[in-house]
Amino acid sequence: VIRLWRAPLALLHRLEPEQAHRLTLKALALGVHPMRRPVDDPALRCRLLGRDLTNPLGLAAGFDKDAEVPDAMLAYGFGFVEVGSVTPLPQAGNPRPRVFRLTEDQAVINRLGFNSRGHAAAAARLTARAARPGMVGVNLGANAASPDRVADYVAGLRALGPLAAYVAINISSPNTPGLRALQGKDELDGLLRRLMAARGEAGLRQPIVLKVSPDLQPDEVEAIATLALAHGVAGLIVGNTTLGCRDGLNSRWRGESGGLSGLPLFAPSTALLGEFYRRTRGRLTLIGCGGVASGADAYAKIRAGASAVQLYTALIYHGPSLVGAIKRELAQLLKADGFASVADAVGANWRS
Numbered sequence: 001v002i003r004l005w006r007a008p009l010a011l012l013h014r015l016e017p018e019q020a021h022r023l024t025l026k027a028l029a030l031g032v033h034p035m036r037r038p039v040d041d042p043a044l045r046c047r048l049l050g051r052d053l054t055n056p057l058g059l060a061a062g063f064d065k066d067a068e069v070p071d072a073m074l075a076y077g078f079g080f081v082e083v084g085s086v087t088p089l090p091q092a093g094n095p096r097p098r099v100f101r102l103t104e105d106q107a108v109i110n111r112l113g114f115n116s117r118g119h120a121a122a123a124a125r126l127t128a129r130a131a132r133p134g135m136v137g138v139n140l141g142a143n144a145a146s147p148d149r150v151a152d153y154v155a156g157l158r159a160l161g162p163l164a165a166y167v168a169i170n171i172s173s174p175n176t177p178g179l180r181a182l183q184g185k186d187e188l189d190g191l192l193r194r195l196m197a198a199r200g201e202a203g204l205r206q207p208i209v210l211k212v213s214p215d216l217q218p219d220e221v222e223a224i225a226t227l228a229l230a231h232g233v234a235g236l237i238v239g240n241t242t243l244g245c246r247d248g249l250n251s252r253w254r255g256e257s258g259g260l261s262g263l264p265l266f267a268p269s270t271a272l273l274g275e276f277y278r279r280t281r282g283r284l285t286l287i288g289c290g291g292v293a294s295g296a297d298a299y300a301k302i303r304a305g306a307s308a309v310q311l312y313t314a315l316i317y318h319g320p321s322l323v324g325a326i327k328r329e330l331a332q333l334l335k336a337d338g339f340a341s342v343a344d345a346v347g348a349n350w351r352s
């Protein structure tokens with residue numbers, strides 16, 4: 001933790017996690033952020049899903065579910081920000097408490113269950129910032145009570161796609177019963193068929209990426225990669241929170257149900273990312289997400305095959321100065337290994 005953030009973080013950590021989060025969003029919305037984006041090392045320049053970025057570090061979905069503060073987070077130095085998950089209708093999510101800080105494990109367990117203010121609210125906010133610079137992707141979810149979840153994603157694509165740099169289809173939240181079944185071969189085929197048809201009808205050019213679970217089996221990896229390529233999906237975010245990784249946790253909250261994020265997720269999510277890269281070799285853009293807390297972590301995901309990385313949980317423990325620290329270390333690591341750019345290092349593990 002860089003000194004300046006020690007006191008505010010200690011205070012926030014005395015609050016119930018969701019209260020701390022709400023307070024953080026309020027402060028950000030009120031202008032507690034740098035006035036100007038920091039200047040990035042040229043070695044960090046990269047291209048992601050058709051856009052030029054000054055760095056490959058993104059904010060993962062879930063921090064800014066309702067698109068309240070994307071520009072504040074860009075000002076802290078993220079190369080791109082993903083808002084959401086947004087559901088069509090507003091919904092409250094699961095009963096509280098539903099977010100737990102596992103401080104000893106540098107992890108979080110959440111079972112929020114898509115608390116969302118809905119498409120219309122997010123569309124209004126994204127419309128209000130549409131002229132601003134910065135890459136903002138939109139992550140789509142489905143309402144818990146929806147009779148047709150695929151229709152929810154299609155509605156999200158139509159409502160929010162035009163306002164997004166890319167659209168992420170979240171079919172991997174463990175907190176909406178049955179949602180992850182959409183990763184199965186037949187269901188995914190049907191989902192992608194309808195999504196791509198809607199994208200064509202609406203004349204949308206925004207790339208679509210799938211956000212997958214870190215708990216996939218090898219046959220599922222193969223099926224998802226094959227279907228994504230067949231349907232013209234641009235990329236994958238690997239991945240969401242895990243239902244596994246409970247062994248070895250020390251925190252008193254380790255038995256809570258929900259998705260686990262943070263440090264324990266780093267190794268398995270990076271291994272899965274590598275699996276996807278090995279099978280697709282650059283034909284799908286991969287975004288590595290899970291347990292990134294340092295420049296070395298980001299670099300490891302890039303070497304495993306990620307064109308960009310995202311984080312959320314480490315921000316809770318280290319505060320926003322982590323963004324600059326990760327970027328500085330990543331630039332050093334790239335140069336130390338003789339890479340002139342991020343792109344040169346993508347998938348390097350599989351070449352040597």
Ligand SMILES: Cc1cc2nc3c(=O)[nH]c(=O)nc-3n(C[C@H](O)[C@H](O)[C@H](O)COP(=O)(O)O)c2cc1C
Nearest residue numbers: 060061062084085110240261262290291311312313
């Ligand atoms: C409190 C919390 C809420 C989250 N909400 C969402 C969400 O709405 N949609 C989504 O796709 N992922 C969500 N995630 C998952 C993160 O985007 C990310 O995939 C996961 O936490 C792994 O990254 P990390 O270890 O850097 O946190 C959430 C994670 C946390 C901790």
